[in-house]
Amino acid sequence: MDDEKSSPACVLAHMDVRRAWTRYLGPMSTQFEEGTTLDRFLLETMHAHPEARGQLVTLLKQVALAGKLVSARVNRAGLAGMFGATGSMNIQGEYVQKMDIYANEAFKRALEHAGVLCMMVSEEEDAPVRIPERFACGDYVFCMDPLDGSSNIDTNASIGTIFTIFRRRSPAGHGTPEDVLRPGTDIVAAGYIVYGAGTVLVLSTGLDAGVHGFTLDPAVGEFFLSHSDIRLDATTRTYSCNEAYAAQWDPRLRTWLDGLKAPELGWSARYIGSLVGDVHRNLVKGGLFLYPPTAKAPSGKLRVLYEAFPLAFLCEAAGGAATDGERRILEIVPTTIHQRTPLFLGNRDAVEAVLGALRG
């Protein structure tokens, strides 16, 4: 064990943690052999902001709790009769999976009572979710896709929860449309939890605060810091898109993508069809994700508030970029809670190349 602790790889991992924490939070050592807990990371982040009242930390702890519940259920889904669709469609015309309902309820139950939210928005709910009268309202707005990519669940592919957090604009009580229909530049924290071979929570609490990943140790029931200060690898040449739709894309984009296929350029393709899985891979390894407008989805498929915003925020915080093909994703001001957008995000130079191609 001692040998393991002082192995070069282990020493390096500890140095990485220390370097990132020194950069953002001041000098600090790794807490346990397993790593540093998410709870401690959140408390240290709060201590770096003396004006903080603790609501954001409480909120993020409750997000982690809901993530653990969903993770446990996803792992048992095949045994617990949780595969497959419910037979109903949501407001957006998509078949609702049993696990969509479970995840939506788990997040609502974990978050509504804590006195930290004034409103929630969920992909699974037509209208904003009102905090029940028996609970206090708080300072934050939580927007989520409770289980993105859930049509993949029957195949054991990665799926995930994606979330955006705003600080309220209205003074008190229940949230109002102005609290949620606002640009992504107002985001105070964003992240996702990917339920894959392992469960990893990836979080950023500011564009200059870095992106950090925490892996769930199921034996302990805690998230431990495992991916400190994630930066997109600018040298990676991987693109992710549903290329079967290429005939429906802007021809300039199609021509540009075809150009990437020259063998000497060294590009490769990876596409799960699960946004959080595709973007997690690109964040960890570098790459470009594309969901352009199509004939079926002329405004794009992915939703601004709880898909494009949080992933754009994480990409920018990790040194990348995100655009809808004309403007920075984080500068979109949505006018409806389920608004969609085209999405191109990942390595900065690749995103700029897409913009160049679309300008023709």
Ligand code: AHM
């Ligand atoms: P969902 O929110 O209903 O799960 O839909 C979003 C998913 C994303 O995870 C993924 O990137 C995309 O839809 C895949 O779409 P397509 O099957 O058109 O490639």
Ligand code: MG
């Ligand atoms: Mg989704």
